Amino acid sequence: MRDQLFNQDNDLVNFTFDAQVANVFDDMVRRSVPGYQAMIEMIGLSVKTYGQENTNYYDLGASTGTTSVAIGVNNPHTNNRIIAVDNSPSMTKKCKANLESVVDYADVICADINTIKFNNASLVVLNLTLQFISPENRQTLINKIYQGLNPDGALIVSEKIHFNDPHKQQLMTDLHLDFKRANGYSELEIAAKRQSIENVLITDDKQTHFQRFKTAGFNTSTCHFQCLNFASFLAVK
Numbered sequence: 548m549r550d551q552l553f554n555q556d557n558d559l560v561n562f563t564f565d566a567q568v569a570n571v572f573d574d575m576v577r578r579s580v581p582g583y584q585a586m587i588e589m590i591g592l593s594v595k596t597y598g599q600e601n602t603n604y605y606d607l608g609a610s611t612g613t614t615s616v617a618i619g620v621n622n623p624h625t626n627n628r629i630i631a632v633d634n635s636p637s638m639t640k641k642c643k644a645n646l647e648s649v650v651d652y653a654d655v656i657c658a659d660i661n662t663i664k665f666n667n668a669s670l671v672v673l674n675l676t677l678q679f680i681s682p683e684n685r686q687t688l689i690n691k692i693y694q695g696l697n698p699d700g701a702l703i704v705s706e707k708i709h710f711n712d713p714h715k716q717q718l719m720t721d722l723h724l725d726f727k728r729a730n731g732y733s734e735l736e737i738a739a740k741r742q743s744i745e746n747v748l749i750t751d752d753k754q755t756h757f758q759r760f761k762t763a764g765f766n767t768s769t770c771h772f773q774c775l776n777f778a779s780f781l782a783v784k
């Protein structure tokens with residue numbers, strides 16, 4: 548369904564992943580996040596490289612299940628479980644429905660990812676989710692993921708990022724707005740969504756991500772994809 552949530556001059560409330568958003572989410576994310584499809588394709592590649600037999604794959608903030616589906620259709624390993632977690636009941640309902648026809652080894656859990664215990668993991672994905680976790684809880688979450696990963700396992704984190712250089716920040720913001728305009732969002736929709744989401748989606752810069760991976764104990768971390776102000780990081784244990 549096409550995202551038209553912000554095309555009327557309604558009273559603005561803080562953005563939440565409720566039933567209205569879940570209904571249009573797939574359209575919204577593709578028209579709002581430059582490089583979204585490439586991020587998903589790279590997650591599909593990563594399960595081939597970093598997935599291990601007899602292990603768990605975690606998809607944190609799974610939304611409608613696009614990441615879990617990519618993991619499922621590309622997984623060449625055996626005896627795995629996909630654990631897809633989201634705290635929005637509307638999202639988990641859609642996620643379950645989307646995964647049902649693809650894999651028979653997925654558990655879809657409606658829960659706060661901060662409460663999840665990770666174990667025997669070879670791949671953990673936070674695709675556009677960490678940015679919605681309170682900044683003070685982010686290090687604890689990444690530490691827990693590191694502890695639950697097997698040696699040679701990987702964490703993928705995709706996020707909207709900001710730049711400390713004001714000129715670069717402006718450049719990327721302007722190009723991102725152009726991307727949204729090119730995808731059919733009006734000035735009203737862009738401004739309304741921005742106001743609704745600005746207290747909810749809190750970005751980090753690249754350095755903060757790298758420092759967090761290092762503090763958690765990851766040996767290697769790199770930015771393996773970037774399109775404008777959206778980046779994907781790969782951290783390997």
Ligand SMILES: C[S@@+](CC[C@H](N)C(=O)[O-])C[C@H]1O[C@@H](n2cnc3c(N)ncnc32)[C@H](O)[C@@H]1O
Pocket residue numbers: 564576607608609610611612613614632633634635638658659660661673674675676679680
């Ligand atoms: C931008 S969406 C993620 C997109 C999805 N990973 C994908 O690849 O298409 C962010 C998701 O994180 C979920 N979320 C936010 N905070 C959460 C939390 N504390 N625990 C679980 N899920 C959370 C939201 O409900 C939402 O579905």
